[in-house]
Amino acid sequence: MGPIFYIIKSILITAAISTLIALVFLSHFWQAFAISAALQVIIFYIINTIRDVSIQKLENQRIAEYSKQGLLLKCPCYKQNQEFVPIVLNENNNYNCEVCNKPVVVSIETTTLAATVPVDLENSQDKISQIYNKITNGN
Numbered sequence: 001m002g003p004i005f006y007i008i009k010s011i012l013i014t015a016a017i018s019t020l021i022a023l024v025f026l027s028h029f030w031q032a033f034a035i036s037a038a039l040q041v042i043i044f045y046i047i048n049t050i051r052d053v054s055i056q057k058l059e060n061q062r063i064a065e066y067s068k069q070g071l072l073l074k075c076p077c078y079k080q081n082q083e084f085v086p087i088v089l090n091e092n093n094n095y096n097c098e099v100c101n102k103p104v105v106v107s108i109e110t111t112t113l114a115a116t117v118p119v120d121l122e123n124s125q126d127k128i129s130q131i132y133n134k135i136t137n138g139n
């Protein structure tokens with residue numbers, strides 16, 4: 001169903017509701033029809049705006065929560081207490097151990113690896129057979 005279907009559908013619903021309301025005020029049918037149609041447009045505009053704002057708020061919350069990642073870490077104390085520690089990459093991550101109550105500093109280390117690129121067999125087939133021929137035939 002395309003967007004045109006939804007536009008036609010909402011126009012038909014708006015017209016139907018406006019007709020029903022206008023039938024109550026039969027002596028002023030078109031005035032009542034016009035006013036109720038206008039009111040519906042205004043009400044739906046307000047509802048959609050409120051909905052868009054709340055969707056945006058949820059999206060912002062989701063982004064904020066997404067940045068709060070965590071790790072299951074072991075305290076360096078002899079009890080080796082394991083606990084879940086929230087990690088924020090752009091901040092210093094310190095916490096107090098639940099067991100020994102000593103402050104622990106989380107050190108985040110990163111390493112880089114060269115990505116491997118798969119060989120493009122389609123285009124290298126000719127070169128491979130050239131090399132193969134050179135090896136086997138000596139030319």
Ligand SMILES: [Zn+2]
Binds near residue numbers: 078
């Ligand atoms: Zn500890």
